[in-house]
Amino acid sequence: MATDFKSIPIIDISPLVAKCDDPERVQDPDVLEVVGQLDQACREAGFFYVKGHGIPDSLIKDVKNVTRKFFDLPYEEKLKIKLSAAAGYRGYQRIGENITNGIPDMHEAIDCYREVTPGMYGTLGKIIEGVNQWPHDPPYFKVLMEEYISFCADLSRKIMRGIALALGGSADEFEGERAGDAFWVLRVIGYPGVSSTNGQNAPENDIGCGAHTDYGLVTLVNQDDGITALQVRNLSGEWISAPPIPGTFVCNIGDMLKIWSNGMYDSTLHRVINTSPKYRVCVAYFYEPNFDAAVEPLDICKEKTGGIKKFGKAVYGEHLSSKLETNFV
Numbered sequence: 001m002a003t004d005f006k007s008i009p010i011i012d013i014s015p016l017v018a019k020c021d022d023p024e025r026v027q028d029p030d031v032l033e034v035v036g037q038l039d040q041a042c043r044e045a046g047f048f049y050v051k052g053h054g055i056p057d058s059l060i061k062d063v064k065n066v067t068r069k070f071f072d073l074p075y076e077e078k079l080k081i082k083l084s085a086a087a088g089y090r091g092y093q094r095i096g097e098n099i100t101n102g103i104p105d106m107h108e109a110i111d112c113y114r115e116v117t118p119g120m121y122g123t124l125g126k127i128i129e130g131v132n133q134w135p136h137d138p139p140y141f142k143v144l145m146e147e148y149i150s151f152c153a154d155l156s157r158k159i160m161r162g163i164a165l166a167l168g169g170s171a172d173e174f175e176g177e178r179a180g181d182a183f184w185v186l187r188v189i190g191y192p193g194v195s196s197t198n199g200q201n202a203p204e205n206d207i208g209c210g211a212h213t214d215y216g217l218v219t220l221v222n223q224d225d226g227i228t229a230l231q232v233r234n235l236s237g238e239w240i241s242a243p244p245i246p247g248t249f250v251c252n253i254g255d256m257l258k259i260w261s262n263g264m265y266d267s268t269l270h271r272v273i274n275t276s277p278k279y280r281v282c283v284a285y286f287y288e289p290n291f292d293a294a295v296e297p298l299d300i301c302k303e304k305t306g307g308i309k310k311f312g313k314a315v316y317g318e319h320l321s322s323k324l325e326t327n328f329v
């Protein structure tokens with residue numbers, strides 16, 4: 001588990017983005033420099049900012065703008081795409097509907113997942129079968145988000161190539177049956193400003209999202225400009241802020257990568273508290289293993305951590321299912 005980091009490192013990954021698909025150029029000194037920085041950040045914090053990622057700034061801004069527009073709509077309008085178990089846990093959830101550690105979170109959200117067709121993963125995938133419920137207003141919401149998802153998938157795969165090298169593996173360690181057919185989750189999130197959440201000034205009721213770890217490989221957090229609300233827990237239990245830095249994503253490690261790396265990299269606890277009077281939006285993209293991937297410590301990681309497997313085998317789809325079953329009121 002992490003160290004006593006006091007801030008979250010910023011990594012310019014442009015050499016990795018440019019060269020990671022070229023078998024010869026992955027040995028390029030600029031790529032190896034990025035790989036070294038990824039290794040250090042993943043060991044020490046499990047969190048880092050990525051810049052030089054190549055996703056157009058206009059797209060990053062547009063997805064936040066469209067998110068704000070949606071949450072501004074009247075409640076009845078938002079309810080037209082209400083999340084339900086029958087809809088494969090896809091759709092809109094009101095403030096207080098998502099639960100973390102047994103406490104309702106002060107956020108509203110639209111949850112989206114990669115499409116799962118009936119029978120695609122047998123009984124394992126039953127819970128998440130369905131298609132996404134996209135808002136009809138604004139009309140371009142779906143197209144914009146799908147474009148964004150495709151950019152995020154590509155970027156995440158490249159980051160995972162860097163992380164594979166950082167762990168001492170080959171660049172394609174997390175492709176094929178591990179994450180070559182990666183599952184994904186998109187959460188479009190809104191956190192009310194502090195005055196509108198409750199009139200009692202009770203901080204425990206103002207938690208936008210309680211302390212949790214993410215479930216998969218890596219998360220790309222596209223957070224609102226100008227509001228510091230995301231906090232990351234270090235080894236001694238201090239909450240370190242991850243303020244928005246224009247032009248960057250916050251990237252963090254999920255539970256499946258913790259297992260595959262035999263704990264070399266940890267899925268660090270984090271939470272969101274919006275103490276600003278302003279409504280905060282965030283779009284979080286989660287890059288996950290193949291839905292049916294069996295996840296257990298990689299031999300290369302086991303060797304580097306004393307030769308003993310610290311975790312048993314997990315199936316990603318089972319991990320996600322157990323979260324879905326407990327995440328809602």
Ligand SMILES: N=C(N)NCCCC[C@H](N)C(=O)O
Pocket residue numbers: 098099100101185187209212213214215216286323327
């Ligand atoms: N797909 C991911 N990672 N979603 C993160 C949501 C975290 C909050 C959730 N209630 C929980 O307790 O996990």
Ligand SMILES: O=C(O)CCC(=O)C(=O)O
Pocket residue numbers: 187189209214221223229230270271272282284
């Ligand atoms: O809102 C944020 O900055 C992060 C949200 C988050 O941690 C999550 O949805 O898993």
Ligand SMILES: [Fe+2]
Pocket residue numbers: 212213214270
């Ligand atoms: Fe998270």
